[in-house]
Amino acid sequence: MKLYSSHFHPPDSPRAGAPPVLVREGIAWRCIVLGWLGLLFAAWMPALLVGAVSLPVLALTRHLPGHWVMLAGINILVAFFANDLRRWDLRLRGFTVGPLVAGRDAGEALLRLLDHRPELLGGGA
Numbered sequence: 001m002k003l004y005s006s007h008f009h010p011p012d013s014p015r016a017g018a019p020p021v022l023v024r025e026g027i028a029w030r031c032i033v034l035g036w037l038g039l040l041f042a043a044w045m046p047a048l049l050v051g052a053v054s055l056p057v058l059a060l061t062r063h064l065p066g067h068w069v070m071l072a073g074i075n076i077l078v079a080f081f082a083n084d085l086r087r088w089d090l091r092l093r094g095f096t097v098g099p100l101v102a103g104r105d106a107g108e109a110l111l112r113l114l115d116h117r118p119e120l121l122g123g124g125a
Contacts, residue, residue, distance in 0.1 A: 002026070004109040006098035007090045020098055020113065020120070021090060022106045028082035035075040039082045045092075046085035050078055 004022040009015045031038035036054055039047035054074045061067045091097070099116075103109030114120055 001102045001104060002109070004101050004103065004106060005087060006101060006113055007087070007095040008098050010094035010096070013094070019110060021095065022101070022109055022113075023083050023086050023090070024106070025083065025100070027079050029079065031079035031082045032075050035071075035078055039078060039085060042082070043086040043089040046089050050085070054078075 003025040005025060006020040006022055008020045009018055028038060028042075030041075036047050036050040039050060057074070058067070058071060061070050064070075087097075099113070101109040101113045103112055
């Protein structure tokens with residue numbers, strides 16, 4: 001089972017009644033290979049901030065022996081903190097944090113959340 005944090009749209013948003021955004025807890029594996037570009041798929045603002053920091057560091061160290069180790073280290077750090085950066089981006093955009101839910105995938109986690117909180121369906125069951 002995987003854990004997901006739920007984030008609800010702002011009440012004044014046109015998508016206020018939409019299902020919550022689920023962010024997986026743990027490592028973002030695609031960021032190990034793609035670095036900050038892997039974060040670009042989920043949260044563009046934190047990805048650009050991380051890229052603005054990592055690209056100059058890599059440019060300054062490219063002539064050092066073993067600079068690929070620094071590249072791998074940066075990618076691993078980004079992978080460990082990518083989902084936290086995504087949650088930070090959602091909070092900046094006005095999303096409110098909901099409960100943690102478990103599921104084999106995001107769809108099952110959403111079903112579990114709606115099972116425990118049927119008022120999120122909008123009908124007030």
